[in-house]
Amino acid sequence: MTTRADNPSSVGVVEPQTLHVDGPMPLDCGKQLTQFDLVYETYGTLNADATNAVLICHALSGNHHAAGYHRDDDTKPGWWDKCIGPGKMIDTNRFFVVSPANLGGYNGSTGPGSAHPDTGRHYGPDFPVVTVADWVRSQDILRAALGIEQWSAVIGGSLGGMQVMQWAIDFPNRLRHAVVIAAAPKLSAQNIAFNEIARQAIVTDPEFHGGRYYEHDVVPRRGLMLARMLGHITYLSDEAMRAKFGRDLRDGRISYGFDVEFQVESYLRYQGASFVDRFDANTYLLMTKALDYFDPAHAHGGDLAKAFAPVTARFMVISFTSDWRFAPARSREIVDALVDAGKQVSYAEVTSDLGHDDFLLTMPHYVNTLRAYLDRAAREIGA
Amino acid sequence: MTTRADNPSSVGVVEPQTLHVDGPMPLDCGKQLTQFDLVYETYGTLNADATNAVLICHALSGNHHAAGYHRDDDTKPGWWDKCIGPGKMIDTNRFFVVSPANLGGYNGSTGPGSAHPDTGRHYGPDFPVVTVADWVRSQDILRAALGIEQWSAVIGGSLGGMQVMQWAIDFPNRLRHAVVIAAAPKLSAQNIAFNEIARQAIVTDPEFHGGRYYEHDVVPRRGLMLARMLGHITYLSDEAMRAKFGRDLRDGRISYGFDVEFQVESYLRYQGASFVDRFDANTYLLMTKALDYFDPAHAHGGDLAKAFAPVTARFMVISFTSDWRFAPARSREIVDALVDAGKQVSYAEVTSDLGHDDFLLTMPHYVNTLRAYLDRAAREIGA
The missing domain is CATH 3.40.50.1820 (Alpha/Beta hydrolase fold, catalytic domain)
Structure with missing residues (x-):
């Protein structure tokens, strides 16, 4: 084979x-x-x-x-x-x-x-x-x-x-x-600002448990998901988002609700959710701090x-x-x-x-x- | 007087x-x-x-x-x-x-x-x-x-x-x-993406209670704070952040920790925290949806x-x-x-x-x- x-x-x-x-x-x-x-x-x-x-x-x-x-x-x-x-x-x-x-x-x-x-x-x-x-x-x-x-x-x-x-x-x-x-x-102040919001998303997640979530058998899913979604905004150019998603509606029409409506929302939620399964929240904190400090x-x-x-x-x-x-x-x-x-x-x-x-x-x-x-x-x- | x-x-x-x-x-x-x-x-x-x-x-x-x-x-x-x-x-x-x-x-x-x-x-x-x-x-x-x-x-x-x-x-x-x-x-796809992350921050906050937080006598502070912090990144230009904060350290030196270190972090946390006291999370969701739909x-x-x-x-x-x-x-x-x-x-x-x-x-x-x-x-x- x-x-x-x-x-x-x-x-x-x-x-x-x-x-x-x-x-x-x-x-x-x-x-x-x-x-x-x-x-x-x-x-x-x-x-x-x-x-x-x-x-x-x-x-x-x-x-x-x-x-x-x-x-x-x-x-x-x-x-x-x-x-x-x-x-x-x-x-x-x-x-x-x-x-x-x-x-x-x-x-x-x-x-x-x-x-x-x-x-x-x-x-x-x-x-x-x-x-x-x-x-x-x-x-x-x-x-x-x-x-x-x-x-x-x-x-x-x-x-x-x-x-x-x-x-x-x-x-x-x-x-x-x-x-x-x-x-x-x-990093610029704006780069640091993005990192800080990602960190705040993680550390304010009730399942972060001050970083000891391993011992509680949980992970700060919500926080890590938000951090990754935010990262993706900075990884993709505005033009790329336009080319990739435009303002396309997932189901072709506005539903006037809070479920996923635009393709870009669907993409971000997927990226955020799948990241949680393969990354560690404390590592994310450490990596962003290393970025901030580099100078x-x-x-x-x-x-x-x-x-x-x-x-x-x-x-x-x-x-x-x-x-x-x-x-x-x-x-x-x-x-x-x-x-x-x-x-x-x-x-x-x-x-x-x-x-x-x-x-x-x-x-x-x-x-x-x-x-x-x-x-x-x-x-x-x-x- | x-x-x-x-x-x-x-x-x-x-x-x-x-x-x-x-x-x-x-x-x-x-x-x-x-x-x-x-x-x-x-x-x-x-x-x-x-x-x-x-x-x-x-x-x-x-x-x-x-x-x-x-x-x-x-x-x-x-x-x-x-x-x-x-x-x-x-x-x-x-x-x-x-x-x-x-x-x-x-x-x-x-x-x-x-x-x-x-x-x-x-x-x-x-x-x-x-x-x-x-x-x-x-x-x-x-x-x-x-x-x-x-x-x-x-x-x-x-x-x-x-x-x-x-x-x-x-x-x-x-x-x-x-x-x-x-x-x-x-809105561009990128604008929608920022809104979506702000909304996700709010609705995934355990104190959002599906939008019925009033009846639980709480507010989704963490989510609304993150949403506002994120908003502030888009309200201020990169140049303005540089001029306003640069990479200035609040205490003048790196502390190698996760407390507020850079001035821009301090600014964002303040903006986020003070917003929670004067704004409603459900209103934030509605306003961002009105923005997304406008076309x-x-x-x-x-x-x-x-x-x-x-x-x-x-x-x-x-x-x-x-x-x-x-x-x-x-x-x-x-x-x-x-x-x-x-x-x-x-x-x-x-x-x-x-x-x-x-x-x-x-x-x-x-x-x-x-x-x-x-x-x-x-x-x-x-x-």
Whole structure:
């Protein structure tokens, strides 16, 4: 029987692996984890001199399962399967792709749903606030454990792109290329406002129980659903919503009531409801806080060029014209600061329709640009 | 003692009045109200031939109290007090200004919190869905009751501007001027999406009790708070949020926690919490549905110019450059359709910073434009 995983452009069936780290992991918040797990997947083969490794950093709702399938009969592949695989934009015939789930996550890496080693109870609200820099430090431990001296590239979209910048700043010698897609050098007040409303939706849900909902055998469904619905407004452009739904009525006519009437309502409710079954509310809180706090220029009086001073990696920055969450102007701030700092940077502004989530897709201009960039990166290392 | 109400540019202390209407009021939804009250305020004096009356139509969170004070020691004047008063943009020395609260409201006009005449219980979720056209029909009953043949002008911002358009379409001979500020000919899918999330926040609040919270002596605070916070994101421009809050931390430093950290969070929580004390959740649901349904072109195959065919009023359309809820392009759709229909229309696009709520304020270009327009309207009637 031919399965989806047999598709020659798929990485096939993959099995998550776990790195267990003993010993303290200090965090920016001043607390530490006495031990932690990082779950990750790899696609492709590490070459003999370990130079062809690429790190994928995931965004708010992502995880380690970026490509392929977990079982032969899986219907849904990993979150970036369109772009990672044999012959794809991130070509696993040439690169050894490493995709970890971040600390604070919900399905493998240590997070609020994990057992606290001292008590055996869920961390819940006691899980420390983690930052982008904390994630990058933990990913560097994974790098060393895999025997990789230097990533050929670190690649990420959105919150993933922020991790890429932090890598280039904090571990300049550990990556040759930094690929920052649909990101921003810090959140705007409006971005923070959206996050704050999402958090309030979660923490005011009576089933949140101060973050200890695991022990009550419930989840704050309503709050998490609202948070996800709100997220979707920022992921899709106004134009995309117009093209996708217009003002179409689900049943063709106004019913003058409060059931679902417009297609867009139906879409949002579905997105919200299905998210609840696969995501953790405490993780959502942690991810949005990491977004809010990210601001590498802050320690340099707001001067992003100064923050980029240690960078040795070459940068590829990509933005999407219809992205209003992190609009092209935000990417140009990154590019301008890199130029001011005398760094090497390429920039592509991809004409797009769908908004922020375009980074997950495969518009030809996007794919061709990044493929060409990574082709040069591969040739440098003979891959 | 000099009070705020003694200020010569204030209309002073005003007393709401109530029009009680017996007899059925048929509604677009197919239901009817067997009787209803409209509460309203008036400012200025009706002239002898009753030609100087101006109708103010309020927006989502508005009511009849548009100007002046309810008591001498009131600290807060009506919602449009900056623009209505002796010598102000809408000059009560010349015009007799009528400001009703819409059906479905929460503090005087018949709404979900009113007693159902058949049962004596709160209407609650049984209050029928009302449309912009229903409101305009009820306002026309008020017009007749006040002995006014024709409004000199009907004026409104946002949802109020939609009522102005509906007036000009449905009762063309009843108004000379139509002033549409910061409005749109219909909501976009994105606008509907924001409304839907606000509604979901309210109806999923356990204290909503299917809309019968009055009988449980609670209000769906959390849901209404979230709805208002979300509204505020759309009322303020990204630039305004940046100017107002930037990424300023309330206590000057990151605390790595989930209490209020950024100023914008503090602002939103305050706005959300204070709204709960003065607004009704069922009214919020009704107002957002009226917004979603408004689409005068719908009955004309989407051709707005055809919808405007009956119009005889002259139009003044005003938009604000920083308004992203109803951007200038949406106002230009109105203007273009009026021009296509061969109607008289003036248009001003006011450079602004704050966003949608700019229509409540007094930027010189805005005030001068509308004042000049209304000056001509006043002179036509010798006021």
